Amino acid sequence: xxxxxxxxxxxxxxxxxxxxxxxxxxxxxxxxxxxxxxxxxxxxxxxxxxxxxxxxxxxxxxxxxxxxxxxxxxxxxxxxxxxxxxxxxxxxxxxxxxxxxxxxxxxxxxxxxxxxxxxxxxxxxxxxxxxxxxxxxxxxxxxxxxxxxxxxxxxxxxxxxxxxxxxxxxxxxxxxxxxxxxxxxxxxxxxxxxxxxxxxxxxxxxxxxxxxxxxxxxxxxxxxxxxxxxxxxxxxxxxxxxxxxxxxxxxxxxxxxxxxxxxxxxxxxxxxxxxxxxxxxxxxxxxxxx
Amino acid sequence: xxxxxxxxxxxxxxxxxxxxxxxxxxxxxxxxxxxxxxxxxxxxxxxxxxxxxxxxxxxxxxxxxxxxxxxxxxxxxxxxxxxxxxxxxxxxxxxxxxxxxxxxxxxxxxxxxxxxxxxxxxxxxxxxxxxxxxxxxxxxxxxxxxxxxxxxxxxxxxxxxxxxxxxxxxxxxxxxxxxxxxxxxxxxxxxxxxxxxxxxxxxxxxxxxxxxxxxxxxxxxxxxxxxxxxxxxxxxxxxxxxxxxxxxxxxxxxxxxxxxxxxx
Numbered sequence: 001x002x003x004x005x006x007x008x009x010x011x012x013x014x015x016x017x018x019x020x021x022x023x024x025x026x027x028x029x030x031x032x033x034x035x036x037x038x039x040x041x042x043x044x045x046x047x048x049x050x051x052x053x054x055x056x057x058x059x060x061x062x063x064x065x066x067x068x069x070x071x072x073x074x075x076x077x078x079x080x081x082x083x084x085x086x087x088x089x090x091x092x093x094x095x096x097x098x099x100x101x102x103x104x105x106x107x108x109x110x111x112x113x114x115x116x117x118x119x120x121x122x123x124x125x126x127x128x129x130x131x132x133x134x135x136x137x138x139x140x141x142x143x144x145x146x147x148x149x150x151x152x153x154x155x156x157x158x159x160x161x162x163x164x165x166x167x168x169x170x171x172x173x174x175x176x177x178x179x180x181x182x183x184x185x186x187x188x189x190x191x192x193x194x195x196x197x198x199x200x201x202x203x204x205x206x207x208x209x210x211x212x213x214x215x216x217x218x219x220x221x222x223x224x225x226x227x228x229x230x231x232x233x234x235x236x237x238x239x240x241x242x243x244x245x246x247x248x249x250x251x252x253x254x255x256x257x258x259x260x261x262x263x264x265x266x267x268x269x270x271x272x273x274x275x276x277x278x279x280x281x282x283x284x285x286x287x288x289x290x
Numbered sequence: 291x292x293x294x295x296x297x298x299x300x301x302x303x304x305x306x307x308x309x310x311x312x313x314x315x316x317x318x319x320x321x322x323x324x325x326x327x328x329x330x331x332x333x334x335x336x337x338x339x340x341x342x343x344x345x346x347x348x349x350x351x352x353x354x355x356x357x358x359x360x361x362x363x364x365x366x367x368x369x370x371x372x373x374x375x376x377x378x379x380x381x382x383x384x385x386x387x388x389x390x391x392x393x394x395x396x397x398x399x400x401x402x403x404x405x406x407x408x409x410x411x412x413x414x415x416x417x418x419x420x421x422x423x424x425x426x427x428x429x430x431x432x433x434x435x436x437x438x439x440x441x442x443x444x445x446x447x448x449x450x451x452x453x454x455x456x457x458x459x460x461x462x463x464x465x466x467x468x469x470x471x472x473x474x475x476x477x478x479x480x481x482x483x484x485x486x487x488x489x490x491x492x493x494x495x496x497x498x499x500x501x502x503x504x505x506x507x508x509x510x511x512x513x514x515x516x517x518x519x520x521x522x523x524x525x526x527x528x529x530x531x532x533x534x535x536x537x538x539x540x541x542x543x544x545x546x547x548x549x550x551x552x553x554x
Binding site for chain 1: 387393395398401403404405408409410412415416435438439442
């Protein structure tokens with residue numbers, strides 16, 4: 001996903017001089033290095049300084065640029081939180097915040113590098129759009145939207161790392177703000193977003209003929225689409241690499257209560273704990289009870 | 291370019307009176323912080339800023355002086371000012387992006403400098419001849435984010451960023467040089483960070499104007515302006531409580547009388 005983002009951003013940047021990327025000392029992966037080489041003025045590294053990464057993007061955007069802030073997910077939101085809130089969201093600027101390695105992707109680096117609460121934190125801010133694409137093809141669509149089409153405020157774009165396979169080749173067309181069926185089945189529906197959709201597909205394989213739905217846009221949330229799922233299935237399983245509160249699971253339960261849904265809801269999330277386990281991504285998820 | 295210091299002085303007296311008038315309709319507002327950067331803001335708007343330039347008030351609590359100048363320039367209306375801090379109006383005690391003449395939503399300290407650097411850098415990328423005029427408070431120099439912005443400005447060589455530090459030595463709580471004596475000097479710190487900096491009297495328009503004329507123009511620039519918080523009303527000057535208070539009717543009359551004498 002990271003590489004696809006870089007490829008698409010480079011291609012778009014060739015034609016659109018408004019596009020710029022501001023990183024905080026993250027090593028440029030893939031074509032971001034190419035973008036940096038070809039457009040050195042539009043690639044800014046603020047160094048280990050995340051507050052100015054966001055503030056700089058705000059000022060650049062207010063003068064007509066389309067900047068993307070880019071670093072490890074935790075450092076895009078937590079360190080500069082008030083800058084995200086005041087400079088980007090309060091001023092309602094179309095700056096995209098790209099968080100790499102959402103969830104516990106950085107599985108050997110410990111909780112300082114785990115964005116376990118990012119969806120809750122970003123979603124709590126007015127004017128913010130929150131998107132977590134599930135594969136490289138979705139990254140292409142979403143990157144283009146953020147760069148060229150977004151007419152609103154800031155976007156938090158949660159990406160995985162690298163190497164995720166494409167799983168949406170047979171899915172229905174992507175529509176921002178609408179849930180998307182990846183696989184249609186009966187009785188049970190697994191609802192997920194981001195890299196976790198891959199795990200949802202694997203789980204669906206174990207459960208038999210069940211649906212898998214990708215909720216790539218977590219804010220604004222597709223209330224109508226989720227209401228239909230809650231009414232049409234006996235069981236809805238929400239899978240997310242996020243703490244139990246404030247993410248998609250909480251939102252789905254709110255909607256279920258509002259509409260008086262009768263289905264069963266299961267929520268598979270990270271634990272509300274800092275887990276001091278280091279290993280593969282799978283091993284850390286296992287430690288969280290997966 | 292020679293500025294008319296006498297005309298500036300008369301304008302500043304009128305602006306102070308206007309702010310005092312407003313202070314009688316709203317109980318809580320920042321008169322003293324506005325008086326502190328009043329000559330600085332007047333100089334920027336009336337002598338320095340061209341149409342393509344931007345004024346950014348990083349010390350958002352000083353925005354009353356910006357409002358009354360924008361009123362004078364016809365950017366804001368007297369009705370806007372009448373409805374200051376009123377739900378029917380659009381002006382609050384901190385500037386709000388989207389209101390005419392307001393470049394950024396400030397109020398939380400330590401944000402304006404970073405935004406100003408971004409604006410200045412965008413102009414350079416776009417090859418536009420446009421300056422960003424920034425007013426920040428000395429209290430904002432206590433924010434780490436301000437130093438991130440200062441370092442980045444020099445790295446990006448935003449020599450179109452012209453900042454004025456309202457160095458009144460008072461934060462909300464205390465006299466800063468008492469509470470943080472190790473924080474000084476400032477000019478040398480800025481120079482060490484790659485800026486051009488000069489110390490000047492922040493209530494002396496001609497002195498500030500001269501300082502600007504001598505600027506080399508090849509680095510980001512900061513005028514460290516020695517100011518007096520509450521300048522112009524004797525009882526407010528350098529008294530911390532006036533960071534936020536409005537004068538009562540007697541104090542209001544006294545302040546007006548002092549300004550009358552000043553204007554003669």
